[in-house]
Amino acid sequence: MCLGVPGRLISWVERDPTFGRAVVEFGGIRRECHMACVPDAEIGDYVVVHAGIAISRIDECEARRALADHAEFSDEP
Secondary structure, X not given: OOOOEEXXXXXXXXXXXXXXXXXXXXXXXXXXXXXXXXXXOOOOOEEEEEOOEEEEEEOHHHHHHHHHXXXXXXXXX
């Protein structure tokens, strides 16, 4: 089973279509991610990241719902 985590695109490091990289924020933590699968993403967009690769764009409402679900499950014993 794979886990994709939504994060907000903060800034582009390199906008190359094949080797694009951007800074993505996950709950206050920022990480550089590869963006080749979503080269049209803009600053402020939410993307789903798996293993350091942004694999799709997601709207803000869905991103917040996924993050809330994750928080609920992580509070379980």
